[in-house]
Amino acid sequence: SQQGEEDPQALSIQEGENATMNCSYKTSINNLQWYRQNSGRGLVHLILIRSNEREKHSGRLRVTLDTSKKSSSLLITASRAADTASYFCATVLRLTGNQFYFGTGTSLTVIP
Amino acid sequence: DTEVTQTPKHLVMGMTNKKSLKCEQHMGHRAMYWYKQKAKKPPELMFVYSYEKLSINESVPSRFSPECPNSSLLNLHLHALQPEDSALYLCASSQEAAASNQPQHFGDGTRLSIL
Numbered sequence: 079s080q081q082g083e084e085d086p087q088a089l090s091i092q093e094g095e096n097a098t099m100n101c102s103y104k105t106s107i108n109n110l111q112w113y114r115q116n117s118g119r120g121l122v123h124l125i126l127i128r129s130n131e132r133e134k135h136s137g138r139l140r141v142t143l144d145t146s147k148k149s150s151s152l153l154i155t156a157s158r159a160a161d162t163a164s165y166f167c168a169t170v171l172r173l174t175g176n177q178f179y180f181g182t183g184t185s186l187t188v189i190p
Numbered sequence: 191d192t193e194v195t196q197t198p199k200h201l202v203m204g205m206t207n208k209k210s211l212k213c214e215q216h217m218g219h220r221a222m223y224w225y226k227q228k229a230k231k232p233p234e235l236m237f238v239y240s241y242e243k244l245s246i247n248e249s250v251p252s253r254f255s256p257e258c259p260n261s262s263l264l265n266l267h268l269h270a271l272q273p274e275d276s277a278l279y280l281c282a283s284s285q286e287a288a289a290s291n292q293p294q295h296f297g298d299g300t301r302l303s304i305l
Contacts, residue, residue, distance in 0.1 A: 108291070109291055120296030120299055121280070121282075123293035123294065166233075177235060177238065179235075180232035
């Protein structure tokens with residue numbers, strides 16, 4: 079399977095704390111994207127990092143990419159209760175255009 | 191509100207029924223996708239349409255039949271489904287299918303239950 083692995087599977091933190099989730103993948107990628115999914119809803123795109131980038135920021139989000147280790151991390155700073163959701167990384171393989179392979183996901187709970 | 195609209199939101203059907211899921215986007219995107227998502231699992235790609243033509247079929251059983259009548263609409267026709275087909279079916283779109291540095295925009299899905 080080309081599916082990525084995420085850890086932890088579940089994460090529970092207090093509001094105001096930082097949340098870090100990790101994604102590992104298996105093959106060479108063109109880019110890696112992170113998505114959020116609230117319960118019962120579709121996925122929402124958060125951030126895209128290209129294979130030649132090492133770090134990217136968007137608001138309270140910070141994404142890193144280490145292609146030598148085939149891994150990425152998503153950091154959410156100063157978490158809020160509204161950040162409670164499942165977070166998925168999606169890898170876009172170098173040779174397959176826009177086919178997404180989603181990681182197993184991290185379920186984040188932010189306690190007010 | 192999402193820019194990709196899926197109907198119906200919920201569908202309950204028997205194994206002998208025929209039904210269709212619908213997806214619509216008006217962002218001018220030329221690539222559209224169907225995903226299947228089981229509870230607490232990631233979405234799994236089923237089909238990709240690029241410029242209204244089927245470009246990828248991820249070995250999906252023939253009881254699922256996609257159709258792209260025009261660049262804004264995507265249907266998924268269902269027939270003789272099995273209980274294990276119960277899942278959330280997500281539609282997504284992106285500007286192009288071949289250009290990979292683009293996000294996908296998802297609808298909120300159709301929750302399908304097979305009795």
